[in-house]
Amino acid sequence: xxxxxxxxxxxxxxxxxxxxxxxxxxxxxxxxxxxxxxxxxxxxxxxxxxxxxxxxxxxxxxxxxxxxxxxxxxxxxxxxxxxxxxxxxxxxxxxxxxxxxxxxxxxxxxxxxxxxxxxxxxxxxxxxxxxxxxxxxxxxxxxxxxxxxxxxxxxxxxxxxxxxxxxxxxxxxxxxxxxxxxxxxxxxxxxxxxxxxxxxxxxxxxxxxxxxxxxxxxxxxxxxxxxxxxxxxxxxxxxxxxxxxxxxxxxxxxxxxxxxxxxxxxxxx
Numbered sequence: 001x002x003x004x005x006x007x008x009x010x011x012x013x014x015x016x017x018x019x020x021x022x023x024x025x026x027x028x029x030x031x032x033x034x035x036x037x038x039x040x041x042x043x044x045x046x047x048x049x050x051x052x053x054x055x056x057x058x059x060x061x062x063x064x065x066x067x068x069x070x071x072x073x074x075x076x077x078x079x080x081x082x083x084x085x086x087x088x089x090x091x092x093x094x095x096x097x098x099x100x101x102x103x104x105x106x107x108x109x110x111x112x113x114x115x116x117x118x119x120x121x122x123x124x125x126x127x128x129x130x131x132x133x134x135x136x137x138x139x140x141x142x143x144x145x146x147x148x149x150x151x152x153x154x155x156x157x158x159x160x161x162x163x164x165x166x167x168x169x170x171x172x173x174x175x176x177x178x179x180x181x182x183x184x185x186x187x188x189x190x191x192x193x194x195x196x197x198x199x200x201x202x203x204x205x206x207x208x209x210x211x212x213x214x215x216x217x218x219x220x221x222x223x224x225x226x227x228x229x230x231x232x233x234x235x236x237x238x239x240x241x242x243x244x245x246x247x248x249x250x251x252x253x254x255x256x257x258x259x260x261x262x263x264x265x266x267x268x269x
Contacts, residue, residue, distance in 0.1 A: 020205030021085055021096065021172035023049040023072060028081030029230070030067060041067050043230040045081070049173075049205050054196075056208040056216035058259060059226030065209040068231070069175050072207060073099050085173070095119065095169040102178040104162035106150040113137065113146040116164045136168040139198065156187040163198065174199070176208040180215070192218055196243060213259045217252055218245055225262045234262050 030042040041064035049055050057065045071078050074093045083090040085097065106115045117133045120126040126133075137143045140160040150158060159179060166174060176195075180188045192215055199206050210216050216223045223237040237259060241251055260266040 019172070019203055020052040021049070022051050022087070023047075023173060023205065023207070024082070024084040025068070025072065026082045026084070028068075028071065028078045028083060030064070030071065030079045040230040042071075042078075043232045045231065045233060047224060047233065049207060051172075052203055052205055053222070054199055054206040054208070054220045056210060056220035056223045057226060058210065058213060058216050058223055058263065059231055060228045060263065061211065063226050063229045064231035065226060066177055069099065069177050069207065069209055072173075073097050073175050075099075095123070096171050097173045097175060098166040098169055098171040099175040099177060100159075100162050100166050100179045102181040104150075104158040106158060106161055108150050110149075111146065112142060112148050112150070112153070112161050115150070115161055116168055119165060119169050132168050132170070136164040139167055139201070140164045141194075154187070155183050156191055159183065159191060160194070163195075167198075167202065172204055174202075174204050174206045176206060176210075178209055178211070181211075188215075193244070195219060196245075200243065213256055213263075214247070214252075217255050217259065218247065223255075223259060225259060 025045055025047040028042055028045045029040065031038040031040045045068060047055075057068065059065050070076055071083055072090065074090045074097060077091065085094070090097075107118070110118070113133055116136055117126055117130075120129055120132065134143065134146070137146055140163050142157065142160055142164060145153070145157065150161070153161065162179070180191050183191060196219055208216065208219060217237075217239055221239055223239065225234045225237065226232065227234050237255055239251075239255060241249060245252070257266060
């Protein structure tokens with residue numbers, strides 16, 4: 001683990017890549033065109049992610065969290081409003097913004113190394129940048145598993161391969177769509193710590209969608225709580241606890257109660 005001596009929550013000075021992305025989401029609304037008519041999923045969302053910041057999105061199932069991630073990734077255009085990456089409009093996908101999904105989606109016939117190399121290969125860069133694959137595997141602790149096939153990996157290891165596949169592109173924004181959702185509880189806790197460590201060492205920005213309140217608060221510096229569909233920002237919870245965080249910290253308990261209250265789930269707490 002990285003032992004930070006800088007300001008609480010700041011990425012390590014030993015960060016291995018350039019500063020993270022500056023993302024601006026300005027007055028974004030979005031509709032889906034259905035056979036029954038337009039369905040609004042986002043309503044005037046206004047959000048900023050500062051370079052090197054870790055932000056999490058919380059909200060009811062189906063409220064539009066993953067849709068917002070897709071817009072930030074450039075996978076589809078917003079119906080209304082603007083999205084910018086370092087001041088430039090987001091109009092299409094870009095290797096500087098990489099999405100890691102809940103399912104690692106590894107190709108079973110390719111080794112771990114070949115799965116991680118896929119992005120560079122598709123862009124015609126593998127021949128000149130092969131060392132980046134080895135470096136990405138080293139950063140996620142899988143250098144010794146380079147020649148292993150996906151069926152030989154645990155769930156947590158497979159998700160680390162997916163992270164390495166993202167990191168090999170040297171992104172400035174890591175977009176995480178429930179990346180730990182299919183893992184067992186113990187592996188999930190361990191991977192949360194690994195994600196924080198990876199984010200700190202890389203210096204990139206991170207945007208996470210999760211349904212797990214504790215996960216959001218453990219990982220992120222700010223937690224954006226969204227309403228039911230169409231999603232609006234209800235509140236932004238700032239977690240200024242330094243890293244590494246302790247799950248039993250009373251401040252985390254306070255923030256959890258506040259988040260659950262905003263989500264209407266605090267009756268039993």
